Amino acid sequence: MQVDEQADKQVGMATEIGNIAGDAQSKPARDQTSPMKNALQPKQSNKFLLPAIALALAALGISIWFVLGRFSSNPAPTATSTNVAGSKDQPKAISALGRLEPQGEVIKVASPSALGTSRIVKMMIKEGDVVKQGQVIAILDSYDTSVAALLQAQSQAQESDRNLAKVRAGAKSGDIVAQEGNVLSAAANIKSLEANAARIKAELEIAERDYNRFLQVYKEGAISQTVLDTYRLKVDTLQGQLLQAQQQVQQAQFQLRQSQGQLSSVQEVRPIDVQYAEAQLQTAIVNVKKAEVALDLAQVRAPIDGQVLKINSKVGEIVSQTGGVIEIGNTSQMYVVAEIYETDIGKIKVGQKATIESEAFEGEITGKVDRIGLRIAKNDVLGTDPAAKTDVRIIEVKIKLDESTKVSGLTNLQVRVKVEV
Template sequence: MTLADQENQTQNQNQNQDQNKDQNQAPPETPEKKSRRKFIVIAVLILLVIGGGLFYWHSTFSEDTDDAQVDGDLYEVSSRVTGQVVKVYVQDNQTVQAGQAIADIDPKDYQVAFDQAQANLASAEADYEQAHVNVPITSVTSSTSISTSGSDVTASSAAVAQAEKQKEAADARVVQAKANALKAQLDVERYTPLVQKDVISKQQYDQAVATANADTAAVLGSQADVIASQEAVRQAQQKVAQSRFQAQQAAKNGPQQVKAQEAKAQSMLASVKQAQAKLEQARLNLGYCHIIAPVAGIVSKKNVDVGVNVSIGQDLLTVVPVTNLWVTANFKETQLDKMQVGQEVKLEVDALGGRKFSGKVTQVGGATGSRLSLFPPENATGNYVKVVQRIPVRIDFTNLDKENGDFKLRPGFSVTPIVTVKQ
């Protein structure tokens, strides 16, 4: 191809490109297209304004966080007695009601202990009744002893007086006997010369001598009576002293004996109460053999089967309630400026497809989560980096019975709470 042919071909290609540009050039816009374009621009501007307003309202009039979850009380059901499980009534993930049977522990040993406690209580009550009845008996016996002792003192004093009178009488008889003996002796002395002169008969003289001897013997007998009377007075005085001592002891020991009997009755009463306490403990232990659900909920973490030997405090299962629930939301500290107790909250649950629940703020935590952790940070050591802290906030459901009628809400579900901090 010659150079001239190449130039002609190039000119033809340029001409074809110019023709194609003229053919592809858009026709002039009509007024309808201009109006539609203007409407679209205005709509976009309106949407931007609305979006900005919503963003401003959301950021100014409410606070939200995605660090929140449903909370609830988890009830660990454990054994309160030791024994072998003989029956289990529930399975994992089963719904139970409050008071529903969960398991039974063999009650034979605890039934024997209960019967023994009943027998011990009956014995203690009998001992107390006997001691209680003996209190008035001891009181009456003590009073009688005091009265008798007083009477003995009076009688002994009277006996002393009588013995003293008898001694006086014996003394008088001694004096009389001595006088008689003296008279008889004088008669013998007078009769002696007379009998020698045969003035009087020998018989009269012998009678006088016999009378003198008898009166002398009477003096000795009267003196012996005086000695006996003195001994009787001494014995009566000793009896008076003994009676007075017994009266003093009765007056002193009588109330003490009553107090001792009352103390014994009180001790028996304490034994009765102790036996009652042991009986009540035996009754409780027997009742603990039948394990029931503390609340209504769902059985989880079941760890008990028939034949297993359980001990006191051993966890058997967990009951998760589905009615007493709340939300724990961990808000940033910068979000708490206008947050107060009682503010309304909208709650969105992720697991239920964003189902909305209503609630209110009931508590604001007393410390940040990091401060309450097992190993709180020590900012005074090492390099310090400021980290926005989070505070746990409790949010209670306000209409849970109606909004959770199907009981699908579970502890641990993630929640997005939106707190209205401005009305």
């Protein structure tokens, strides 16, 4: 637009000069009515005519040179992408604006807390630090409580594990030996009581024979009633002693059976006891895992290997819901997101070479088309030309840089891209 206006001005100036020269040339023709006057001024008219014509031609030539020179120059790209016609030595290319971003884009690391109201008590990194995946970058206010809960759960799990081992092993060997001794003692006691009962029974049989013999003698009148009563008393006494001895044997036999049952109980491991102990252990293990999850939620970890680009939340602040804790990106491999016109996207292929330029770094950086977007969008990267289009339909094309060291610290930098087609 400006070029056309300047060209029109130059042409206008040349036209005015030509008109002046024409007027100078036409004056002698108008003065032919005065032959005497024309005869006196022929040299004066020729004196002004030739310089005017020369000046007009010079001005016209300068105007044509200026216009052609401005139109033949290559202006800086002002649109999102433009076709650049190549010469024999230079291949054809599509120019576009783009921006730098790390591999995998910039990630905003949010708080792991489900409620999103956690407060940062300690920041473990600073801007520019290189971190590894899983590395702790911030500690939240629930950390101390979570540590205590985990220690308690681990202690309960250890106790449940020991109890299960105890149930599976059964009673102590000392308890088993002691119970076996009780069984042997009860058996020996039975034998002793049975022997005593047998002795009393033998004595009773003798006393009964004596009583029967003296009873016959008493009937014959050979002995008195007193003597007979003495033998009768002895029989009754032995009968009582025998009954008592038999009861003692029965009681000893019952004690033996009890001791044997206790021995079996001590030696036996009941399946139901094992199952109960196992269930207690499983519950304790689940509690440990829950405590571990709670502790992990009290820490903010890096999701990828990369570099900390920006810290959005400071110590003492509640984690930002929009910006997260930090912004991180894998700056070891940088990409350029070029915005290509939808009309040019058919010429872009994966693997094509590209060059990137910017005033922020010296020289050029080369790369290759790595991925072509799948949807049409509006351009985000705008040039400095106020006459450039600001609402165009583009497709984002990602270009993988061959060398990222030079621009690893320039995320979101606007660059100029040329893709060889």
